[in-house]
Amino acid sequence: MTDERKHGLARRLTHYGDADFALYLRRSFAKSMGYSHDMLSRPIVGISNTASGFNNCHRGVPELIEAISRGVVAAGGLPLPFPVSSLGEVFLHPTSMLYRNLMAMDVEEMISAQPMDAVVLVGGCDKTVPALLMGAASADLPAILVVTGPMMTSRYQGERLGACTDCRGWWARYRAGEISPQQIREVEDGLVTTAGTCAVMGTASTMACLAETLGMMLPGTATIPAVHADRLRAAEVSGARAVALAAEDLRPSHIVTPAAVDNALRVLLALGGSTNAIIHLSAVAGRLGIRVSLERLNELSEITPVLVDLKPTGEHYMEDLFAAGGLGPVLGELADDLDGSARSVTGVTLAERLAERTFGDGQVVRRREMPVAERGGLVALKGSLAPDGAILKRSAADDRLFESEGRAVVFSSLDDLAARIDDPDLDVEPNDFLVLQNAGPKSTAAMPEAGYLPIPAKLARAGVKDMVRLSDARMSGTAYGTVVLHIAPEAAAGGPLALVRQGDRIRLSVADRRLDLLVDEAELSVRRAALPPPPAPPGRGYRRLHFDHVLQAPEGCDLDFLRAGGA
Structure with a gap:
């Protein structure tokens, strides 16, 4: 029986002290599910099942798994779905971000522990796709991603x-x-009338497009709507391709290379994509020892135009991008700047894919000479308030606020924000900077999408539509405004953000890539010495693990022991 241990059911045998007995016993139990001996001799393709009653975005997952399974069987493999965590964005407390790394650990361990030759990763919602990619990158088994697709309007x-x-x-x-x-x-x-992820270029759609750019899914499949028949056809072809990936031993580490990550950064900027994507891309790349540099982001942002006219940056929706050709025309417009050596799960290089490239329609996907914006959608800021960096989505912000100085209106926590933001006696003016502290990855809030601070009610009623807002939190990829996010180090880690007080002056300069607290160092030293001790960490379980090991935003908010050495 020893020669049969090269693939399929004979991989990763349970330890009983007798390998032949372990395989014999495994087959016996597998046959109880109705499989023939011939079927159990095939290569096995695992299919991650992220269906959940708490995840509306994944309502179509059972159909996708059925289609993937058809493709696997047709290609000579055995499909075996298995459950993993499912992170429904609006159903998790305090925020889905807290559980992304937990799901990534779940995915990695289930891929590594179970006898599969390749895996099809099925998911779509904001944190699910990065968690799947992170886990698959660390397990480094041949893998292909199938996303659920965006909803219809x-x-x-x-x-x-x-x-x-x-x-x-x-x-x-x-x-x-x-x-x-x-x-x-x-x-x-x-508002939400079909299955699928958000209908705009939010985090889910951004990550789907980046996954296609990285090469982890079939070309042309990122933008197919969830309810479209093409979504099922793509799933079937992906299942068949997974069998070939196993035979070719084409792994994530062969696909997600520095060249592929650099391409993904360019595409992120051209999409006007989600600020969350820079965190998730950093985390995925970090699993393979690749560092995503904020300096490189800024360098590329100066030479990469925004080409996709989708909300929140533009006017259209994901179904319009699909009708305009999907990601292909975006890549076609950027082709001269992309590294063509990067290859995908098809085994084909990007240069080969773009040999017969398509171009933008001029409306949903703009031509390069007539972009939505001349420069990329995201910029990284540094300065005395953000020594390690912060992110601004300038493509969805008011450029009249890009060079400004304002008085800080400080909220020390989410509870403080909720209690005072609509107080008619709140001391706030339209030119002030709203500042939220203690909402980063190590805080009890665990970095929620709270950075999109609401305009105080009395200003909103007076017609104020935007203000400069600063925090160590995140913002939904569907949101908009002059919102500076991911300030690092965060307040809970003792960063300068913790030292900001009501009435301080803060300067924002997008041109200089600066965010500065205009308070002298002597005063900051006094404040630093007077800071209260940090709150006690959670006492047990995953939350304690997260608190002890989570990294800051520039490192992707991954757990330190999960990143590859040197990332």
């Missing part, structure tokens, strides 16, 4: 309605007293 009062950029716009109107409780309820009823 609906209509309300003659306007297109799609989660979740529109949800924020309507909610802002409700807070400003412009629409009634009945109207916001009607919006609520029609």
Whole structure:
């Protein structure tokens, strides 16, 4: 039986002290599920099942698994779905970000422990795709990603309605007293009407496009809507390709290379993509010893235009990008700047894919000479308030605020923010900078999407639409505004953000890539000495593990012991 241990059911045998007995016993139990001896001799393709009643984005996963399984069987393999964590963005407390690394550990261990020759990663929601890629990168077994795809839009009062950029716009109107409780309820009823991820270039869609750019999914599959038949056809072909990946031993470490990561950075900028994606890309790359540099991000941002006219940066939706050709035209417009040596799960290099490239339609995907914006969607800032960096999505911000100085209006926590932001007596003016502390990865809040601080109610009612907002938190990829995020080191780790006090002056300069606290060092030293001790860490379980080992945003907020050496 020894020669049969090269693949399939004979991989990674359970230890009983007798390998032949272990294989015999495993086959016996597998046959109880109705498999023939011939079927159990095939290469095994695991399929990660992320379906969950707490994850509306993944409502179509059972159909995807069925289609993937068809492809695996047709190619001569045995498909075996297995459950992993599923992170429904709006159903997790305090935030899904806390559990991304836990899911990545789950994925890695299940891939590594179970007898599979390749794996199809199935997911879509914001933290699910990076967790799948992180786990697969660390396990380094042949892998291919199938995303659930974006949802379709609906209509309300003659306007297109799609989660979740529109949800924020309507909610802002409700807070400003412009629409009634009945109207916001009607919006609520029609905002999300199909399976799939958010309908705009939010985090889920950004990560799907970056995964295709990295080469971890079939070309042309990132933007297919969740309810489109092409989504199922792509899943079937992906299942068949997984069998070939096993035979070729083509692994994530062969695909996610420095060249591929650099290409992904360029595409992120051209998409006007989510700020969260820079954290997730850093985490995925870090699993393979690749560092994503904020300096490189800024360098590329100066020479990479925003080409995709999708909300929240532009006007269109993911279904429009699919109709315009998907990611292909974006890559076609950028082709001269991309590293063509990077290859994908197809085994084909990017240069070969783009040998017959397509171009933008001029509307949803702009031509390079007529972009949405001349420079990339994201910029990294540093300075006395953010020594290790911060991120601003300039493509979704008000450029009139890019060179500004303001008075700090400080909120020490999420609770403080909730208690005071709508207080009619709040001392705040339109030119002030709203500052949120203690919302980073090591805080009890665990870095939620709270960086999109609401405009104080009294200013919103006066017509104020945007203000400079600063925090160590994150922001939904569907949000917009002049919002500086991921300030590092965070307040809970003793960063300068913890030293900001009400009335301090802060200067933002996007041109100089600076964020500075205009307080002299002597005063900061006094404040630093007077800081209260940090809150006690969680007492047990995964939260304690996270608190003890989570890294800052520039390192992808991964756990330190999960990154490859030197990343």
